[in-house]
Amino acid sequence: MGRQNFGGFGGGANMQQLMRQAQKMQQQMQEAQERLDEAEYEATAGGGMVSVKVSGKRELTAITIDPQVVDPDDIEMLQDLVMAAVNEALRKGEEARETAMNRMAPGMGGLF
Template sequence: MRGMNDLVRQAQVMQKKIQKAQEELAEKEVEASVGGGMVTVVATGSQEIKSVKIDPQAVDPEDVPMLEDLVLAAVNEALKKSKDMAEEEMGALTGGMKIPGMF
């Protein structure tokens, strides 16, 4: 029974560490730029988009689809960077073990 209590205690400690790491990730930011800096997106480590900046030169009323593609690419790249950062930091905590629902 003692072994089970130790295991539960270790799980609780790990859960607190993961929760703290997730809170810290929510404060960290990554940035992605596309189109030579025409569109820049900032996202947090918890995959929240914080800002989108569009260079006025990218705004061409005759070519709105190009701007839409740039925004989409920048958002996807920022989210990828954010996820990679979260996986790296959480992986360090869990010894590389994937825990479902952690990200």
């Protein structure tokens, strides 16, 4: 009687190779995640009047506001500038995360 081919994997040697590849990919994904979490993204609004930094963990780490943009009669504008800068920095972080994961996806053999 012939050797059974479970799920097209062949024999035990092929299964071991598949497991090693899966472990390697898992390690690479973990390392990529750590690098992304440690990264910092910066964005500005109002021509640089408001500057923010966010971490790869999506935490606001710094805000710089030029005193010229602080107008007690127009607090709404300052709020809008801060919100725009924060959202842009977060968008940059998400874009970097997507790019990194998409780079790894081809090696996943269609798992994504």
